[in-house]
Amino acid sequence: MARAWKFGDNLNTDEIMPARFNITIDEKELASKVFCEIRPDYAPNARPGDVVVGGWNFGCGSSREHAPVAIRGSQAGCVVAASFARIFFRNAINIGLPILESPEASAGIEDGDEVEVDLASGAIYNRTRGTSFQARPLPPFVLKIASAGGLVKFLREHEIEELTA
Amino acid sequence: MGTLVEEIFSRQLGRAVEAGEIVLLDVDYIMSHDNTTPLAIKAFREIGKPMRDPAKAVIHFDHAYPAPNQLAAENQQKIVRFIQEQNMPHFYHRGVCHQVMIEEGFVRPGGVVIGADSHTVTYGALGCFSTGLGSSEIGAAWVTGKAWFKVPETILVRLEGAARPGVFSKDVMLHIAGRMGMDGATYRSLEFAGSYIDALAVHERIVFANMSVEIGAKCGLIAPDERTFEYLRRETKARPPYEQFEAVQPRYERVFEVNVSALEPQxxxxxxxxxxxxxxxxxxxxxxxxxxxxxxxxxxxxxxxxxxxxxxxxxxxxxxxxxxxxxxxxxxxxxxxxxxxxxxxxxxxxxxxxxxxxxxxxxxxxxxxxxxxxxxxxxxxxxxxxxxxxxxxxxxxxxxxxxxxxxxxxxxxxxx
The missing domain is CATH 3.30.499.10 (Aconitase, domain 3)
Structure with a gap:
């Protein structure tokens, strides 16, 4: 069972990964600083598979890919949010960080709840409260990137034209 | 036909496109800087295919330049070696990337520029579709020369009236941000128009495009006009002819109106x-x-x-x-x-x-x-x-x- 780490609306990339720490591309080092200013308890206590739950407009602000990379490095199982900022959404898909958009789940999960997520179906279960939610499905062409494990892996095997084919 | 972003995409593709479609565009230039290039190089290496056209890439050192510490210095050293290895002709350390992109002539009306920096939207003030992406997409675009986009819906921001003394485009844009909120334009194209914009100098117009990302927009566009062309001729290395176009029978998702004359400094x-x-x-x-x-x-x-x-x-x-x-x-x-x-x-x-x-x-x-x-x-x-x-x-x-x-x-x- 995974623990939910709950964050508020408009969580920006400076809060996810402060600019002064993203001078490295080392994933573990980035992960050690993720959320360090707003949730210093996250990095030392998050366990593999834990779920980051945000509100509206998750990941707004800078284009820095260091932000989703740091979350992936913390071994979070996925990010659930009411909505995602545009660049963060693309970045997460591109690096293979699973994200699920569900305003209902975002509202129905509190910090510390025990949750379970089925990435294939998009089903989100709140075991603490006995509730379940269904995330919005990804558009088909985005799914092509996501199922390849990210853009880099997609392009190793495919041509970019196949995305819109 | 359509909104400014539909016009630009349609011209680029040679066929009419509409909001909601997914398109793959050839990009004019692929911008990145000392902060975002290292992850782009990592993605490029992992893809393992050759760079399609090194002259499409433009790399700037501006985020931590001159290097304030050894780690930043080592990052920049790696980037310089990469630029040399790939024979990339466009490398600058002349200031903030977005200003240098405009000055050095990489920005033109009707163009398509992507950049690993959220404020890449800045070039929209000159009628260029430009938007921020993450480093992996920059590494990917070095290989493909392309990027995918969902053609966005457009919000028209109509700015009417004249600003009082002491009120500048920054004040107007902050007012818009305050009213629309930080996710007020997520995934949308913003079009800034109206009598205030028509009469506004280009350096002030740039503020609107630059800050459109602060309310979540994919791009912030202003139709190119004589002021744009004059600015390009006088202040940049982009040489004519310049593309001239405007929104034609556009369908806006909504119209957001501001009476600029009523504003005080914000x-x-x-x-x-x-x-x-x-x-x-x-x-x-x-x-x-x-x-x-x-x-x-x-x-x-x-x-x-x-x-x-x-x-x-x-x-x-x-x-x-x-x-x-x-x-x-x-x-x-x-x-x-x-x-x-x-x-x-x-x-x-x-x-x-x-x-x-x-x-x-x-x-x-x-x-x-x-x-x-x-x-x-x-x-x-x-x-x-x-x-x-x-x-x-x-x-x-x-x-x-x-x-x-x-x-x-x-x-x-x-x-x-």
Whole structure:
């Protein structure tokens, strides 16, 4: 069972990964600083598979890919949010960080709840409260990137034209 | 046919496209900087295919330049080696990437530019579709020369009237951000139009495009007109002919109207860009650091405006006042016009062009409990150093007046 780490609306990339720490591309080092200013308890206590739950407009602000990379490095199982900022959404898909958009789940999960997520179906279960939610499905062409494990892996095997084919 | 973004995409593809479609576009240029290039190189190496056209890539050193520490120096060393290895012709360390992109002629009306920086949207002020993407997509675009987009719906922002003295495009944009909110335009294209825009100088128009990402937009566009072409001829290396186009029978998702004549100077308060108030409501708040810089408001005209207020005056003794021209070109012009001397005489510190202080890297870090008034586009917690510091945003004129008083001050007091 995974623990939910709950964050508020408009969580920006400076809060996810402060600019002064993203001078490295080392994933573990980035992960050690993720959320360090707003949730210093996250990095030392998050366990593999834990779920980051945000509100509206998750990941707004800078284009820095260091932000989703740091979350992936913390071994979070996925990010659930009411909505995602545009660049963060693309970045997460591109690096293979699973994200699920569900305003209902975002509202129905509190910090510390025990949750379970089925990435294939998009089903989100709140075991603490006995509730379940269904995330919005990804558009088909985005799914092509996501199922390849990210853009880099997609392009190793495919041509970019196949995305819109 | 369609909105500005539909027009640009349709022209590029040679067929009509509509909001909602997924398109794959050839990009003119692929921009990245010292902060985002290392992850792009990693993605490029992992894809393992050759670079399609090294002349499409434009790399800037501006985020931490000159390197403030050894790690940054090593990052930049790796990037330089990569540029040499790949024979990439476009490499700059002449100031903030977005200003240099415009000056060096990479931006043209009807163009398509992607960049690993959220403020890549800036070029929309010149009728160029431009947007921020992450590093992996930059590495991918080096290989493919392309990027995919969902054609966005458009919100028309109609700005009517004339601004009162002391009110600038920054004040108008902050007002828009305050009313629309930080996710008010997520995934949307913003089109700025109306009598206010028609009469507005290009350096002020740039503020709207630059800050469109602060309310979540994919791009912020202004239809190119004679002012645009004149600016391109005079201020940039982009040579004519320039593409001329406008929205044709556009279908807007909604129209957002602002009567500019009614506005007074605005301030975005700690800790978010949409916490906007009339300056008069926060006037008098003590300020430890004033920063006139960034891709939003450090163009020659911004510096000239600040200098006109600071000329013959002194900045407050305990208010560090930093002036960072957006580019070397602007720095040179400011020197020739005597503006740098005005800043030095007033007690300001003039920094080398770049982004350093705006992202809390170097050249103006805040201590816990300190409060800054800046011409930046974002005031997120921890942006300029300590997470216990506060950042307020306003126009270059308001920043200069604030520097004199050491407290948030109305610029109109100091304007002739």
């Amino acid at each position: 301030v975005a308060c700690h800790p978010d860009v949409d916490q906007v108030k009339p300056l008069s409501e926060v006037a008098g708040l003590p300020i430890d650091q004033v920063y006139i810089g960034t891709c939003t408001n450090a163009r020659f005209e911004d510096l000239a405006l600040a200098a006109s207020i600071l000329k013959g005056r002194q900045v407050s003794r305990f208010t560090r006042t930093l002036v960072t021209p957006a580019s070397q070109t602007i720095y040179e012009k400011a020197l020739a016009a005597g503006l740098i001397q005005v800043f030095l005489d007033a007690g300001c510190t003039v920094n080398a062009p770049g982004c350093g202080a705006c992202i809390g890297r170097h050249g103006g870090i805040l201590a816990p409990g300190e409060r800054a008034f800046t011409t930046m586009n974002r005031n997120f917690i921890g942006r300029m150093g300590s997470p216990e510091a506060e950042i307020y945003l306003g126009s270059p004129a308001a920043a200069a007046a604030t520097a004199i008083e050491g407290r948030i001050a109305d610029p109109r007091k100091y304007m002739g």
